[in-house]
Amino acid sequence: MDDPCRLYLITPPVLPPGFSESLAAALDAGDVACLQLRLKDAPRDEVKRAVEQLMPIAQARGVAFLLNDDAILAAELGCDGAHLGQQDGDHAGARMLLPGRILGITCHDSRHLAMVAGEMGADYVAFGAFFPTSTKEAKHRATTDLLEWWSEMFEIPCVAIGGITAANCAPLVQAGADFLAVVGAVWNHPEGPAAGLRAMNAAIAAAG
Ligand SMILES: Cc1ncc(COP(=O)(O)OP(=O)(O)O)c(N)n1
Ligand SMILES: Cc1nc(C(=O)O)sc1CCOP(=O)(O)O
Ligand SMILES: [Mg+2]
Secondary structure (H helix, E strand, O other): OOOOOEEEEEOOOOOOOOHHHHHHHHHOOOOOOEEEEOOOOOOHHHHHHHHHHHHHHHHOOOOEEEEEOOHHHHHHHOOOEEEEOOOOOOHHHHHHHOOOOEEEEEOOOOHHHHHHHHHHOOOEEEEEOOOOOOOOOOOOOOOHHHHHHHHHHOOOOEEEEOOOOOOOOHHHHHHOOOEEEEOHHHHOOOOOHHHHHHHHHHHHHHHO
16 A cells, blocks of 8 residues: 655745744644744745754654755755755755655656756656745646656655645645645644644545
């Protein structure tokens, strides 16, 4: 039997006051495979401080801690890995910097980019955006046939991202996504992040 689909949590683009406590409460509410720190446009020092504060919270709960955009800093600070987009530098160099750690690559809606990432040694490929999202301006739109094709052809896990919520995630799970990456579904949930996380966990389990 295939491993069940799991939740991949990404931080809000700007961390609100008291974020460490919200993160701990959210992670204590259910199952999360990994946490990606994604602070767009923050200076390196601020990212470094956030890693030092948040990584122990994730790792103490068995949640892998990945840094977005910066493989050098991820290696330097002992993160469990990094996530890189197509504009985030040298993927092969990052692979060498992070031996035995996780390296994920954004592949938008492209089979070609995903196969290149897989050949290069990515630990997962990420496809998106599956739905409209207000978290970032997403220029690509992915569809479930990509997840079906990838999961039938390759062993490397695939991540689905972009506008995913408890209400719309079932087809992605059924199409073979190994992980669902979310920001808003957890951090913007009307009843709070812990409720958002529980709702995502329940929806994934119901779809599987
Ligand atoms: C799991 C996951 N998938 C995709 C992305 C997007 O990465 P990228 O295209 O580099 O865009 P930014 O996140 O850097 O704005 C991601 N971060 N995580
Ligand atoms: C960071 C990111 N990358 C995307 C891509 O398509 O590559 S969509 C996205 C935003 C994900 O946030 P939310 O779950 O709130 O939609
Ligand atoms: Mg990036």
